[in-house]
Amino acid sequence: MSDDKIRVSRRDILRGAGAAALVGATVPAQGAPAGKAPAGLSRVGPGPVECAFELNGKQKKITVEPRVTLLDALRDRVGLTGAKRICDRGACGGCTVWVDGQIVNSCMMLAVDARGKKVTTIEGLAQGDKLHPVQQAFVKHDALQCGFCTPGMIMTCAAMVDQGKAKDRASIQHELAGNLCRCGTYPHIFTAVEEAAR
Amino acid sequence: MKGFSYYTCADLSSATRALQELKGAAVKAGGTDLMDLLKERRLEPTDVVSLHAVKQVAVKGELSALATLQDVADSAWVKENFPAVHTAAAEAATPQIRNVGTVGGNLCQHSRCVYFRNRNFDCHATGGEGCPALDENAFHRYHAIFRGTHCVSAHTSNLAPALMAVGAQAHCLHPDGERTLDIGLLYDLNPAQGKPNHLTLRPGELIRAVQLKPTPLARNSIYVEFRERQSFDFAVASVAAAVHVEGGKVRQARIVCGAVAPIPYRARAVEDAMIGKALDPAKAAAAVVADAQPLAGNQFKVVILKRLVQRALEGLKA
Numbered sequence: 405m406s407d408d409k410i411r412v413s414r415r416d417i418l419r420g421a422g423a424a425a426l427v428g429a430t431v432p433a434q435g436a437p438a439g440k441a442p443a444g445l446s447r448v449g450p451g452p453v454e455c456a457f458e459l460n461g462k463q464k465k466i467t468v469e470p471r472v473t474l475l476d477a478l479r480d481r482v483g484l485t486g487a488k489r490i491c492d493r494g495a496c497g498g499c500t501v502w503v504d505g506q507i508v509n510s511c512m513m514l515a516v517d518a519r520g521k522k523v524t525t526i527e528g529l530a531q532g533d534k535l536h537p538v539q540q541a542f543v544k545h546d547a548l549q550c551g552f553c554t555p556g557m558i559m560t561c562a563a564m565v566d567q568g569k570a571k572d573r574a575s576i577q578h579e580l581a582g583n584l585c586r587c588g589t590y591p592h593i594f595t596a597v598e599e600a601a602r
Numbered sequence: 603m604k605g606f607s608y609y610t611c612a613d614l615s616s617a618t619r620a621l622q623e624l625k626g627a628a629v630k631a632g633g634t635d636l637m638d639l640l641k642e643r644r645l646e647p648t649d650v651v652s653l654h655a656v657k658q659v660a661v662k663g664e665l666s667a668l669a670t671l672q673d674v675a676d677s678a679w680v681k682e683n684f685p686a687v688h689t690a691a692a693e694a695a696t697p698q699i700r701n702v703g704t705v706g707g708n709l710c711q712h713s714r715c716v717y718f719r720n721r722n723f724d725c726h727a728t729g730g731e732g733c734p735a736l737d738e739n740a741f742h743r744y745h746a747i748f749r750g751t752h753c754v755s756a757h758t759s760n761l762a763p764a765l766m767a768v769g770a771q772a773h774c775l776h777p778d779g780e781r782t783l784d785i786g787l788l789y790d791l792n793p794a795q796g797k798p799n800h801l802t803l804r805p806g807e808l809i810r811a812v813q814l815k816p817t818p819l820a821r822n823s824i825y826v827e828f829r830e831r832q833s834f835d836f837a838v839a840s841v842a843a844a845v846h847v848e849g850g851k852v853r854q855a856r857i858v859c860g861a862v863a864p865i866p867y868r869a870r871a872v873e874d875a876m877i878g879k880a881l882d883p884a885k886a887a888a889a890v891v892a893d894a895q896p897l898a899g900n901q902f903k904v905v906i907l908k909r910l911v912q913r914a915l916e917g918l919k920a
């Protein structure tokens with residue numbers, strides 16, 4: 405088997421399924437007829453819905469069912485796999501992204517709720533080759549081991565530095581409470597954030 | 603997660619009217635509680651109505667139900683006049699959840715009972731009989747030490763005890779109009795079979811806002827909790843307390859405990875017994891736990907609650 409064949413990943417298969425679902429969108433949805441909603445409400449789904457939002461500074465349009473989380477949309481439809489799917493329950497921070505500049509768990513948010521918003525992922529944090537000061541400090545202070553928590557860690561740390569919330573070690577710990585690291589890299593992370601905040 | 607139709611609305615009145623038509627629809631504010639229930643297929647609604655797009659109207663003296671926990675934690679007005687509410691919001695969940703989770707969702711969150719959250723179990727709340735947590739071999743470390751009739755789950759809202767301690771009220775909206783309830787009256791200790799929450803809200807009724815009145819009692823309030831992890835965790839037990847003391851005598855007192863009963867537990871008899879006397883934290887703490895009926899696996903919670911009540915009262919101006 406060639407390398408190329410081996411590299412067909414679960415995500416590629418899911419992306420394929422996405423395309424199939426798109427075709428399926430012409431099939432009438434069960435339940436209420438599409439578009440019909442009680443007064444004052446607008447309705448989408450249960451079939452695929454077009455979601456337009458700004459992703460890392462560029463306009464992006466994807467088509468997903470309302471039940472798809474922003475995390476799954478980013479990873480499986482857009483192909484940005486920086487945000488990690490670890491607990492999928494809002495309890496580890498591995499999937500942290502910014503929505504309109506605020507850190508959120510993308511696993512706890514529906515992709516349809518990102519419509520019209522600005523989403524920033526770890527892939528959009530550096531300006532070209534110029535790393536964010538927090539990324540630079542992570543490199544310098546060896547603030548990662550296996551690296552699985554790192555994209556989420558950096559998104560949280562970069563937000564707290566940019567928002568001036570990294571005042572001292574206690575406030576850094578409080579702001580980082582939603583990001584878990586199984587490798588226990590915390591001391592190096594705290595040092596990196598302290599330096600980036602200076 | 604099962605597929606669903608997704609509805610957005612611009613204001614709560616259209617949502618509450620629409621909910622009369624969309625029977626069985628789930629309501630989503632920040633979604634940080636609801637998403638778990640949908641992913642576990644504990645709830646499988648065909649319609650989900652989102653309040654996400656409702657514009658938050660910040661009125662002085664009111665917290666919008668759509669305000670986030672972080673909005674509450676960041677409010678200088680709340681911090682100065684309702685310290686218990688400030689701490690309860692600032693210590694809840696994680697920064698990520700606080701940015702999204704709302705006041706209304708926090709008050710209306712479902713039980714974290716491990717059996718309720720697992721669709722392989724049935725109980726009174728899911729339309730079945732009995733309570734798996736009452737089995738002697740059950741895992742009930744985090745369950746109630748004050749019981750309801752059918753359910754020994756523990757109510758884990760941070761905000762509910764704090765808002766009750768400062769005498770807050772909820773403005774609730776339904777198609778016929780609005781009613782205003784003390785926060786404590788939002789909760790029903792013995793809900794009907796098949797009702798997945800302990801709320802007194804009617805089908806489709808929504809909390810619009812929480813009313814806060816600065817009073818001497820509210821200003822002298824405190825929230826303390828015990829959790830097993832330093833970073834974040836649901837409280838094993840929490841206490842919100844407030845006292846108004848004049849001339850060395852207690853004129854008004856509130857002690858409300860979280861995570862120890864299926865709904866926030868207000869120790870009314872203890873509050874009454876404190877009136878007219880000097881504040882005695884140790885005596886009050888012993889009195890609060892006197893009626894506790896712990897399960898085999900959570901007797902430790904009685905000791906923790908007692909210490910928390912004492913610590914809370916010692917932290918107030920006497």
Ligand SMILES: Cc1cc2nc3c(=O)[nH]c(=O)nc-3n(C[C@H](O)[C@H](O)[C@H](O)COP(=O)(O)OP(=O)(O)OC[C@H]3O[C@@H](n4cnc5c(N)ncnc54)[C@H](O)[C@@H]3O)c2cc1C
Pocket residue numbers: 493494495628629630631632633634635636637667668671693694695696699702703704705706707708709710711712758759760761807808809810835836837
């Ligand atoms: C990792 C993690 C940690 C957590 N830690 C804590 C904690 O320490 N303390 C704590 O208290 N909670 C905690 N939570 C629970 C919860 O997510 C938050 O309390 C949050 O405030 C819920 O708000 P929401 O808007 O996201 O709720 P949603 O999920 O949107 O709604 C929850 C319920 O409330 C109903 N509802 C929402 N708004 C209204 C309204 N205006 N009127 C009527 N009904 C309404 C919904 O129909 C739904 O049934 C935690 C959750 C997670 C995932």
Ligand code: FES
Pocket residue numbers: 488489490491492493494495496497498499500509510511512
């Ligand atoms: S994957 Fe989202 S918080 Fe763990």
Ligand code: FES
Pocket residue numbers: 548549550551552553554584585586587588589
């Ligand atoms: S570096 Fe391995 S989990 Fe954090």
